[in-house]
Amino acid sequence: MRYQHIDPNLFIQNRKKLAMHLQPNSLVVLQSNDLMPKNTDGTMPFVQNSDLFYLSGLDQEETILLLYPDAIKTEWQAILFIKETDATLAIWEGHKYSQEEASSMSGITTIYWTSQFNQIFHTLMGLVDYIYLNANEHVRANTPVETRDKRFISWCKAHYPLHQYARIAPIMQKLRGIKEEAEIGLIQEACHITEAGFRSILPRIHAGLMEYEIEGRLAYEFIRRGSRGFAYSPIVASGANSCILHYINNNKACPAGELLLIDVGAEYANYSADVTRVIPIDGKFTTRQRQVYNAVLRILQSAQVLLRPGLSFGDYNQAIIALVESELIGLKLINAKDIKNQPKGMPLYKKYFMHGISHHLGLSTHDLGDLHGTMVANMVLTIEPGIYIKEENIGIRIENNVVIRSNGVQNLTENIPIEAEEIEELMHIKVKG
Structure with missing residues (x-):
């Protein structure tokens, strides 16, 4: 793996926190993600199931985690199943975890091969009352491809229909949604790597440069520092493209006199920057561009x-709406009378600011966490206001x-240039290559 060894106490602590929320005599089952196929014999790069990683630290396909905190045998309280390796597999695919390595990384002492799962699982199912199974219930999830978790749910309910199932x-x-200090440290490293990418690309930007050239340079800077690459599809949007919220084609030339919006984050140890x-x-904002830029910066x-x-x-979101409306009035895009008379349920500000102000950040770019209650210490959030004026080719989001x-x-991103003057100054540094 590219990232530094993570102290297994993080995963031990995470498992203890989970156990406090379970029904008595419960068994938890978590499956790794699939190694997804491409065409012919190709596969997509493997990305671990974030819940499994959160509880085990293992970053390998065909992994299963069982947690049974109330087990009568200590060795049954946490069990890992990993892919069995041999000399032939090592030649074709390289190194896979040994049982000793899996134990060292996770802090779990009971390690079996995945091929042994059914027998041990059947034994434990004869003892437990509740079984907790996993599914992707993120509010924005779209999973048309059946996952290993989903397949296991169907299999498990067919073979053990009389158990009590829970989510x-x-x-x-x-x-x-509430991060341990070790997790915050990993997100901070992802932010440091992202900073290096921004600082590398700023002096290289000029009219005519292709958006994908910028994407390529950022990928180079991220990967050379131990990142697996981008935490999400990079947005490198110049000119009118800056007004497209999820523009990922990155295939246009940067037009003279226009703006370039770069929305990227490095991934480090499965944790995201954004x-x-x-x-x-x-290399220099126009008067109007600077007006809009500084308005968005003030909101942030x-x-x-x-x-x-x-x-x-x-309350946070309502306060942001008031700030956005005030700045839009200052930019003469709307006026106070318009706001007073705006149709109910159709706020005028949404013409220029269409998305949310914050989301949780962690093992996923849009990480799990409460967005309806109150904020709690050690939540990691983005702050990403924007103003998009399509008719002026001005799309500004600062995050x-x-x-x-x-x-x-x-502020984990405090060292990434943000003031307009600082950005202009860094763009004029002479660089080689």
């Missing part, structure tokens, strides 16, 4: 001051990654 997803939603900056392609800075434990997400602390906010 683990609501528990993981609570747990993963950062957006906007850059004047010619005000939002960052608001964040604190105990603040409800509802930071922050940790809510009991005494304020820790």
Whole structure:
């Protein structure tokens, strides 16, 4: 693996937190993600099931985790099943975890081969009352391809129809939204790698440069620092493309006099950064571009001051709406009379700011976590206001990654250039290559 060894105490602690939320005499089953096929004999790069990684630290396909906190035998309280390797597999696919390595990484002492799962699982099912199974219940999830978890749910219910089944997803939603310090450290490293990418690309931007050339340079800077690459499909959007929220084609030339919106984040040890900056392609913002840029920056800075434990997400979002409306009035895009008379349920600000202000960040870019209750210390959130003026080819979104602390906010992206003057200055540094 590319990233540094993670202290297994993180995963031990995560398992202890989970156990506190289970019914008595319960068994939890978590499956790894599939190794997804491409065409002919090709496969997509493997990405681990984030809940399994959260509880075990294992980053390999065909892995199964069983948790049985109330087991009568200590060795049954946590069991890992991993893919059995041999000399032939090592020649074709390289190294796979040994049982000793899996134990060292996870802090779990009971390790079996995946081929032994059915026998041991059957033994435990004769003892437990509840069984917790996993499914992707993220509010924005779209999973038309059947997962290993989904296949196992069908198999398990067919073979053991009389057990009491429960969902683990609501528990993981609570747990993963509040980060351990070790997790925050991994997100911070992803942000440091993302910073290096931004600093490398700023002096190289000029009119005529292809968006995909910028994407390529960022990928190079990320991977050379131990990242697997982009945490999500990179957005490198110049000119009118900056007004397309999820533009990922990245195949146009950067036009002179326009803006370049870069929304990227490095992945490190499965943890994500998610950062957006906007850059004047010619090296200097026009008067209008700067007006809009500074308006968005003021919204971000005000939002960052608001964040604190105990603040409800509802109150936070309402405060942001007021800030956005004020800035839109200042930019002469709407006026106070329009706001007063706007149709109910059709707020005018949404013409220029269509998306949410914050989401959780962690093992997924849009990570699990509560967005309806109140904020809690050690939540990691993005702050990403934007103003998009399609008729002016001005799309500006600025995004930071922050940790809510009991005494304020820790900005994990504080070293990534954000002030307009700083961006302009860095664009004029001479570089080689």
